[in-house]
Amino acid sequence: MDLGPYLVLATLEGAVTAAVLALTAVGLSLVFGVMRVVNIAHGEFFMLGAVLAWWVATSVGGHPALGFGAALIAAPLIVGALAMAADMTILKRLDYDPERTIVATIGLLYIIQQLTLMGYGPEARPVEAPFNTRLAIPWVEHGPEGWQMIWPWGLGTTTYKLAVIGAAVLILCAVWAVMARSRLGLVMRATQADREMAMAFGIPVERVYAITFGLGAGLAALAAVLIVPIQQAHYLMGADPLLLSFIVVIIGGLGSLPGTVLAAVLIGLSDGIISVFFSPTLAKIIATLLVALVLVFRPQGLFGKRAT
Amino acid sequence: MPMPPFRPPIWGAAMLRLDRIGAGYGRAQVLHEVSLEVAPGEILCLLGRNGAGKTTLMRAIMGLLPLMAGAVRLGDVTLSDLPPHDVPRAGVGYVPQGRRLFSGLSVAQNLDIGLMAGGQGMAMREDVLDLFPRLRDRLGQAAQTLSGGEQQMLATARALCLNPQVLLLDEPTEGLQPSMIAAIREVITTMRARGVAVLLVEQRLDAVLSVADRVAFLEDGKNGPVIPAATLREVRSIAARYLGV
Numbered sequence: 001m002d003l004g005p006y007l008v009l010a011t012l013e014g015a016v017t018a019a020v021l022a023l024t025a026v027g028l029s030l031v032f033g034v035m036r037v038v039n040i041a042h043g044e045f046f047m048l049g050a051v052l053a054w055w056v057a058t059s060v061g062g063h064p065a066l067g068f069g070a071a072l073i074a075a076p077l078i079v080g081a082l083a084m085a086a087d088m089t090i091l092k093r094l095d096y097d098p099e100r101t102i103v104a105t106i107g108l109l110y111i112i113q114q115l116t117l118m119g120y121g122p123e124a125r126p127v128e129a130p131f132n133t134r135l136a137i138p139w140v141e142h143g144p145e146g147w148q149m150i151w152p153w154g155l156g157t158t159t160y161k162l163a164v165i166g167a168a169v170l171i172l173c174a175v176w177a178v179m180a181r182s183r184l185g186l187v188m189r190a191t192q193a194d195r196e197m198a199m200a201f202g203i204p205v206e207r208v209y210a211i212t213f214g215l216g217a218g219l220a221a222l223a224a225v226l227i228v229p230i231q232q233a234h235y236l237m238g239a240d241p242l243l244l245s246f247i248v249v250i251i252g253g254l255g256s257l258p259g260t261v262l263a264a265v266l267i268g269l270s271d272g273i274i275s276v277f278f279s280p281t282l283a284k285i286i287a288t289l290l291v292a293l294v295l296v297f298r299p300q301g302l303f304g305k306r307a308t
Numbered sequence: 309m310p311m312p313p314f315r316p317p318i319w320g321a322a323m324l325r326l327d328r329i330g331a332g333y334g335r336a337q338v339l340h341e342v343s344l345e346v347a348p349g350e351i352l353c354l355l356g357r358n359g360a361g362k363t364t365l366m367r368a369i370m371g372l373l374p375l376m377a378g379a380v381r382l383g384d385v386t387l388s389d390l391p392p393h394d395v396p397r398a399g400v401g402y403v404p405q406g407r408r409l410f411s412g413l414s415v416a417q418n419l420d421i422g423l424m425a426g427g428q429g430m431a432m433r434e435d436v437l438d439l440f441p442r443l444r445d446r447l448g449q450a451a452q453t454l455s456g457g458e459q460q461m462l463a464t465a466r467a468l469c470l471n472p473q474v475l476l477l478d479e480p481t482e483g484l485q486p487s488m489i490a491a492i493r494e495v496i497t498t499m500r501a502r503g504v505a506v507l508l509v510e511q512r513l514d515a516v517l518s519v520a521d522r523v524a525f526l527e528d529g530k531n532g533p534v535i536p537a538a539t540l541r542e543v544r545s546i547a548a549r550y551l552g553v
Binding site for chain 2: 183186187189190192193194196197198199200201202203204205
């Protein structure tokens with residue numbers, strides 16, 4: 001097989017990574033943008049989403065679509081509610097102080113991780129995809145008889161992977177619509193612009209913070225539910241999404257949603273392509289190097305605004 | 309500027325009372341037992357040197373700084389017992405120093421925030437835009453792209469969208485050209501005519517004398533004399549003593 005089909009395969013895998021990463025990173029970016037809180041526990045909310053998806057899907061039983069559908073609704077709601085509770089009991093008491101909330105969310109990370117280990121165990125468990133038909137992808141090649149369509153062995157994807165990409169696009173559009181068109185989005189953007197003035201104009205800032213923290217965690221959980229039929233649920237699975245989300249948010253620009261989505265596509269695709277042709281470790285090294293370059297030459301990120 | 313359509317004054321609106329309030333930052337107390345009253349349909353101008361505590365007083369009224377002592381009341385409502393986000397809902401509009409617009413939002417969205425806080429609808433927005441017709445052409449424009457004068461108009465309009473009983477203005481003419489100062493002054497006097505109690509912090513003595521009914525001095529965070537503005541016009545030595553001008 002030529003290089004071309006491999007590149008298509010790697011791009012498809014990268015697109016799935018990018019889709020899930022965009023959802024996770026947008027959650028992190030929302031929390032930082034509105035609350036100025038660096039949520040180190042974000043990856044654990046992702047992990048919790050995956051574990052809850054397994055638990056809900058297993059509890060519901062029957063056709064895989066039933067369990068998966070229930071998990072798709074229940075896991076983000078439960079994780080969102082837990083995050084709101086964490087906001088009200090921990091972050092609010094720290095008055096959302098940027099430094100102290102970093103330490104607090106590190107503590108939260110370990111609490112969630114160890115409680116999951118105690119309750120769920122160390123095993124990696126799969127959730128069955130609701131549908132998973134294999135799709136072969138054609139390739140056009142120039143042979144002795146001119147251009148002809150061939151079906152290279154191994155060049156294909158699944159309907160579920162395509163659905164993950166489609167679902168992520170839909171959810172991101174919904175997030176954009178909420179932020180740009182709804183009353184909640186207006187209130188969140190006003191709070192992001194000036195917390196004190198938001199209070200001076202009747203916005204219950206602490207309630208907005210709780211909703212934002214819940215929404216951010218819920219998005220991470222939603223991303224995890226989408227990926228868990230491909231990756232399996234495990235109590236240590238939160239580390240990679242956290243690292244990649246930070247990389248994406250820094251490159252895209254802290255608090256910038258369009259920048260975050262674009263950076264997620266860039267990092268997700270490059271991760272997929274470099275992982276297929278070289279190694280996943282090299283993909284992470286290059287992404288981290290990119291972050292270093294951005295921090296040196298454009299600290300506000302590609303789409304962020306320089307602090308005034 | 310054409311005169312806005314007449315809206316009946318809200319006579320019978322509540323009086324703003326500051327009762328021996330103390331406030332500050334952390335352990336540093338800036339205000340010490342400050343008492344003031346502003347009646348509906350009155351403009352009370354607060355004067356004092358830099359650092360006297362004028363902006364701190366405004367922030368304390370809004371609940372943005374916790375009180376160390378005393379109480380802030382609007383009629384029967386003790387504002388200082390409310391959470392900060394309920395103070396504007398009780399009828400207090402705030403135009404802060406430096407405007408502090410919601411910079412990522414458009415002009416219309418900034419006004420919407422004010423309307424939401426006061427539970428007001430589009431009729432109130434139209435009423436406010438009649439006072440600031442220049443903003444009507446810029447509704448879709450991002451707030452940070454407005455000129456300084458237009459930003460001050462927007463900051464004032466945003467507070468008026470609450471339909472406030474009390475309007476707090478912290479140096480609204482700072483850095484503005486004379487035509488803008490005149491426009492802002494006209495709006496302030498219109499608000500007085502509508503029965504709004506106005507507490508105005510101003511550095512420019514001429515601006516104060518042209519609109520104020522009474523003048524209150526603040527000295528090192530404590531009450532100075534409260535005198536009719538007419539007295540200050542006649543006895544300028546008072547200003548010299550408290551302001552050094």
